[in-house]
Amino acid sequence: KQEVTQIPAALSVPEGENLVLNCSFTDSAIYNLQWFRQDPGKGLTSLLLIQSSQREQTSGRLNASLDKSSGRSTLYIAASQPGDSATYLCAVRPGSGGGADGLTFGKGTHLIIQP
């Protein structure tokens, strides 16, 4: 059974710092990996999607990497801003279903950016 772990569980840093969020998964047979942002009591906003054949994806100040063989992904946030404060979720889609299966989520990293 796939398990997704996110470290750290919580992180508080001053505005302007660069930071790295970590995600690991136990079964490397994934179809893709997705990073989401969740604000309190809200739904999920997709940040980056990395297909299993890709090594990284970038969007603005965000960069996500994927090392499928070792079961790891990182989300790099550059020049953090208070508006980045949220819970960041990592999720993997299993490779066996051709992309039609549901996601397995980590518990998230609760990020606070101090003004």
Place this chain on the structure above:
Amino acid sequence: GAVVSQHPSWVICKSGTSVKIECRSLDFQATTMFWYRQFPKQSLMLMATSNEGSKATYEQGVEKDKFLINHASLTLSTLTVTSAHPEDSSFYICSATGQVTEAFFGQGTRLTVV
């Protein structure tokens, strides 16, 4: 990204009643829709997968007779929590996937059973 609309965003119901939650893909055809549940400070857990026109596939431990899922069209799926009890109180959220296997999520529904 694509837009998925979920309604209602919150609902309070009495124990023993049923509640229906709607999930719509607004600008794409969702071949597959997923329903998740999130308890406080826990990760999202997949409840069921539904494909248009066919019966939903439920994850182990999820009662199919309690959580009725209908996916009648490529843009609409509904989750009905039947005979709700306080332990069913949770955050329910749907996700839709089309030809591109990126998952797009609704805003979620906070269900409180009193």
